[in-house]
Amino acid sequence: MSKIIYTHTDEAPLLATYSFLPIVSAYAAKAGVDVETRDISLAGRIIAQFPERLTEEQRLSDALAELGELANDPSANIIKLPNISASVPQLKAAIAELQGLGYDLPDFPESVVTDEQKDARERYGRVMGSAVNPVLRQGNSDRRAPASVKNYAKAHPHRMGAWSADSKTNVATMGHDDFFSNEKSVVVEADDTLRIEHVAADGTVTVLKESLPVLAGEVVDATFLDAAALDAFLAESIERAKAEGVLFSVHLKATMMKVSDPIIFGHVVRAFFKPVFDKYGQDLAAAGLSANDGLGGIFAGLAALPNGAEIRAAFDAALADGPKMAMVNSDKGITNLHVPSDVIVDASMPAMIRIGGHMWGPDGEEADTLAVIPDSSYAGIYQTVIDDCRVNGALDPATMGSVPNVGLMAKAAEEYGSHDKTFEIETDGTVRVVDGSGAVLLEHAVHAGDVWRACQTKDASIRDWIKLAVTRARLSDTPAVFWLNSRRAHDANLIGKLEKYLPEHDTDGLELHVMNPAEATAFSLARIRQGLDTISVTGNVLRDYNTDLFPILEVGTSAKMLSIVPLMNGGGLFETGAGGSAPKHVQQLVEEDYLRWDSLGEFFALAASFEHLAVTEGNTRAQVLADTLDRATGTFLDEDRSPGRRLGTIDNRGSHFYLALYWARELAAQSDDAELAATFKPLAEALAAGEQAIVDELVAVQGKAADIGGYYRPDEAKATAVMRPSSTFNEALASL
Incomplete structure (x- = not known):
């Protein structure tokens, strides 16, 4: 029997699964396809780390590790929904919820002194940040807007905010002393085991990472962000926003870059509220209140301090004295600096561009914004789009072309694989990467507080990425641009690989280019304004950025993208879109029993999954399911059956x-x-006959609170009851 693995994840995608999976399972069974589930939710991943502390009934197997092994099997067929890439505040909240449900889990240790604390921190470290994607993504990314979605967007264009020629919105970035400018890169000649160590000014050597296995041809990078330069840049940016009368915002990715970006976020909080931290920093530190966790975490802990009210007043005064702050939720007073995981650059920047270069201010009104993106590696793509819109006006979804993406991400490629190799430097000295013979491959002089990181990219992953790019360019007869900057050390090595491996493929008649990200953005924008498509062939982070930026402008959301990961050993991983808006949807469900989450990306992924089974296993009925689901999805779009807005x-x-x-x-x-x-x-006859009754039953539950039993770990019975409230529909489906 054919098999699909369906992942249980988090938040709105998980809640939607309670409603959609029974449909999938019932239909698939008639084609001889078994649908199994695996729990890779944040809560599930936490529980799996501490089996010895839990009862037999509470324990869960390590589903993520199991799927990681399966991803290397040629028979793999995995549908992966968006999951939480947990920041520290999210991790703490999930732990607290599970503890409240009776799970004997240790608190997340703020500091590590004892062996028990070290063990807990190590285990929790395995589930933080981008813990899921590098395990499952044993292939490169092929992501594009399906024709049905693109055609619908052209026929029913979403609203785009107007751009003014005198808009003061801009990006502020360092441009020096950052990860981009300090990067060094080397191609490893033979299989080896590297070591990362810190050499202090007095010669003391501290091993930061004892073992870093690498393979022949692998690209290894190292870089650092100068903390003093960062602080100076932030102070200048704050003053610039105030002088220009624009909102101040910061755009990071503390979820995926789980070590570096929370630290940078903390620098931003301390810079914006410098007088407060100068006066009360020791009090806050003594209470375990860290700027890295954002204002939300600090404010929540102030009540326990004897001078908490005084400190809160100082924060409010600094907020009033500085530039106006961009808001995540102006109605609730949640600022851009409240929670590090609230502002995700690849979602927040396209949203700002889409509404005319504006974010929401504390007065609840839109305003021009200074978007602070400290590292300059990719900041230029957003400045280029802003400059283009300032001159040419907003893009038109009714006429614009598309920018599909081929992304290098296999085997934790590039920055998203850097977590276990990222360190906040404790003392001045030198950090170096040393090979098995003791030779120094890469080194940097660093100061206390600097953020140093290394990352690696397998030669096989790069080779497969180039092959996939050529294949997609050939199949779609579309120009493809490799977004590579020869001035960046890592990209220079990738350009060398491209020159080496491209001749292995038939490129006759193909239009292929190599451009730096800013040039590639301008080139793609010029084409999409003419209604033309351009494939962006990018690294891992730019894959993430581009597959939000262009879809949000083109079709209104990145959740409607077809996202396929052809696994390198022959299997398939089918992803279902982004989950950035998932927390707001859960909040609305709990308050009003109304879930606005759109599962359209899931429909596309499921069709591709069935088609993969048909091709790899010869299951002709799976192909029938794929073809009919494609047509059904087209009708779904034509009839505008996505969730409403009210x-x-x-x-x-x-x-x-x-x-x-x-x-x-x-x-x-x-x-x-x-x-x-x-x-x-x-x-079909029963559903058609029961349409009005089913819709009435589904609408009747709206407008009151819904009890799902938990945010990170919903109660299965309660969540099922909430998400399947139509007895008419349930009975019809059961009859199948």
Whole structure:
């Protein structure tokens, strides 16, 4: 029997699974496809780390490790929904919730002194940040807007904010003394085991990472961010925002860059509230209140301090005295500096550009913004888009072309694989990467407080990435641009690899370019304004940025993208879009029993998954499911059955019903498999006959609080009851 692994993840995607998975399982079973689930949620990953502390009933196997092994199996077929890439505040909140549910878990240790604290920190470190993606992504990324989504966006263009020629919105970035400018890179000649060590001014050697296995041809990079230069830059940016009368915002990715970006975020908080930290910094530190966790964490802990009210007043005064702050939620007073994981650069910057270069100010109004992106590696792409819109106006979704992406991410490629090799330097000295013979491959002079990191990219991953880029350019007959900057050490080595491996492929008639990110952005913008498509072939971080930036401008969201990861050993990983808006959707469900999460990306991923089974296992019925699901999704879009924007309209659960109805109709009408058609004919008739009753039942529950039993670990029975409230629909599906 064919098999699909469906992942249980977090927040809105998890809640949607309670509604959608019963449909998937019922339909798939008729094609001889078994659908199994694996729990890779943040809560599930935490629980799996501490089996010895839990009861037999509470224990969970390490599903992520199991899927990591499966991803290397040619038979792998995994559907992966968005998951939480946990920041420290999110991790602490999840631990607290699980402890409240009776799980005997240790607190997250703020400092590490004892062996027990070291062990706990080590285990929790395995589930923080981008813990899931590097394990599952044993292949490179092929991501694009399906034709049905693109056509719908052209026929029903989403609203775009108007751009003014005198807009004062800009990006502020360091441009020196940052990760970009300090990067060094080397190609390893033979298999080896490297070591990372710090040599203090007095000659004391501290091993930062004892063992770093590498393979022949692997690219190894090292760089650092100068903390003093960062602080000076931030002070200048704060003054610039105030002088120009624009909102101040910072754009990082503390979820994926789980070591470096929370530290940088802390620098921003301390810079903006410098008088407060100058006066009360010791009090805050003594209470365990860290700027790295944001204002939200600090404010929550002030009540326990004897001078907490005095400190809070100082924060409020500094907030009033500085430039106006961009807000995450102006109604609730949640600023851009409240929670590090609230502002995710690849989601926040496209959203700002889409509404005319504005963010929301403390007065609840839109305003021009200074977007602070400290490291200059990729900041230029956003400045280029801003400059283009300032001159040419907003892009038009009704006419614009598309920018699909081929992304280098296999085997934890590049920066997103740097977590275990990132360090906040404790004392002045030199950090160096040493090979097995003791020779120094890379080194930097550093000062206390600097953030140093290394990362690695396998030669096989690069080779596969180049192959995938050529394949996509050939299949779509579309120009492809490798976004590589010869002035960046890592990219220079990738350009060398490109020159070496590109001749292995038939490139006759293909239009292939190599451009730095800013040039590539301008080139792609010029083409999409003409309605032309351009494939962006990028590294791992730019893959993340581009597959939010262009889709949000093109089709209104990145959740509607087709995201396929052809695994290097022959299997398939099918991803279902981004989850950046998931927390807000959960909040609305709990308050109003209304889930606005759109599962469209899941529909595309599922069709691709069935098609993969048909190709790799010869399952002809899986191909019928794929073809009919594609047509059903087209009808779903034409009939505008995505979740509405207000109570009284269908939400996520209603959208699942309509997808099930259209899919059953397509299956009943198809001629490739008469037995399958006969099987689905009664269901199609029952769903059509019960349409009004089902919609009424789904809408009737809206407008009141919903109890799902937990945010990070919902109660299965409660969540199922909330997400499957239509008895008419449930009975019809059960009849299948």
